[in-house]
Amino acid sequence: MIRYLYGHQLNNFPILKETMLRDRATQFKDRLKWEVTVDEHGFEQDQYDPINPLYVIWQNRFGTHGGSMRFLPTLGDTMVNDHFSHLLRDGPVADPQIWETTRFCVSPGAADSSRVASLLMLAGAQLGVGFGLTHAIGVFDARMVRIYRKLGWQPDVLGTDGVGRDAISAGLWKFDIETLSDLAEKANVSPDLSQVWFEQSFGRTPKTKVA
Numbered sequence: 001m002i003r004y005l006y007g008h009q010l011n012n013f014p015i016l017k018e019t020m021l022r023d024r025a026t027q028f029k030d031r032l033k034w035e036v037t038v039d040e041h042g043f044e045q046d047q048y049d050p051i052n053p054l055y056v057i058w059q060n061r062f063g064t065h066g067g068s069m070r071f072l073p074t075l076g077d078t079m080v081n082d083h084f085s086h087l088l089r090d091g092p093v094a095d096p097q098i099w100e101t102t103r104f105c106v107s108p109g110a111a112d113s114s115r116v117a118s119l120l121m122l123a124g125a126q127l128g129v130g131f132g133l134t135h136a137i138g139v140f141d142a143r144m145v146r147i148y149r150k151l152g153w154q155p156d157v158l159g160t161d162g163v164g165r166d167a168i169s170a171g172l173w174k175f176d177i178e179t180l181s182d183l184a185e186k187a188n189v190s191p192d193l194s195q196v197w198f199e200q201s202f203g204r205t206p207k208t209k210v211a
Contacts, residue, residue: 002123002194003059004201007052019065020057021045023107031108048102051077056123058116060107067106067116069124071099074137080170084139087159087170097134098172104144114150118187121151125183126194128175130202136173142166152182 003016010017021043028034028044038044048070058066072078074093078100081092093100101124110116128136138155140148142165148154155171162168184191 001059002119002126002197003055003057004123004127004198005055005057007049007055010055013063015063016057016059016065018043019107020055020068020105023065023109024068024103024105026108027105028103046079048072048077048079054127056120056127058119058123065107066110067113067120069104069120070102071124071127071136072102074098074100078137080137080139084168084170087139087161087168089159093137095134097132098137099128099131099133101136101138101173104138115187117147118151118183119189121153122180122183122187122189122194123197124173125153125175125180126198128173129177129180130198133175135175137170138173139168139170141168152186153179 003013005013005016018041021041025036025038025042025044028036029038036044037046051072054071055068056071057068060066074081074095078093079102080088080100081094085092104120106113106116106120124136127133137158140155145154153173155169155173158170158172160167160169180194181191184194
């Protein structure tokens with residue numbers, strides 16, 4: 001199932017939290033060789049995890065992490081504004097209807113990584129529609145272009161640095177009902193079930209302010 005959890009809620013799900021942070025270390029440090037910080041517990045965390053972001057997490061049957069990504073409103077601190085503003089053609093983004101997405105991670109133990117990726121994209125779209133947002137903004141590398149194309153939700157590229165496999169881009173993903181329906185079909189999940197997962201976390205009238 002999909003869980004939507006703010007940072008302060010993660011401690012209520014210790015197995016989910018621990019396996020998510022360890023999977024992030026495996027993906028970003030061990031596999032992708034990013035310069036990230038991994039602590040003595042094997043957890044990958046950065047300066048944005050302590051400021052109460054909203055995590056979208058695919059939870060496996062036994063309560064472990066299957067995949068996740070992280071959201072923050074652009075009115076506060078964000079990775080794209082703090083570290084990648086050179087990719088933004090119109091300067092830093094600060095809009096209550098645009099949230100940043102980062103740390104897209106699929107567990108290395110996922111039985112079907114493509115489906116987990118599809119479920120995360122669906123959950124991200126559900127979050128945007130449910131909160132009445134217009135767009136998500138994020139930074140991605142060249143390897144993700146093919147994945148976004150395959151999943152059927154490609155961003156509007158704002159700017160790119162580098163070429164080929166070394167290219168890094170910033171992009172905007174538009175939130176709308178049509179995209180949500182298309183992603184539900186690709187993930188083989190009914191839109192009604194996607195809505196149920198969302199309402200289990202927020203009810204029918206979610207608050208958009210990060211607690």
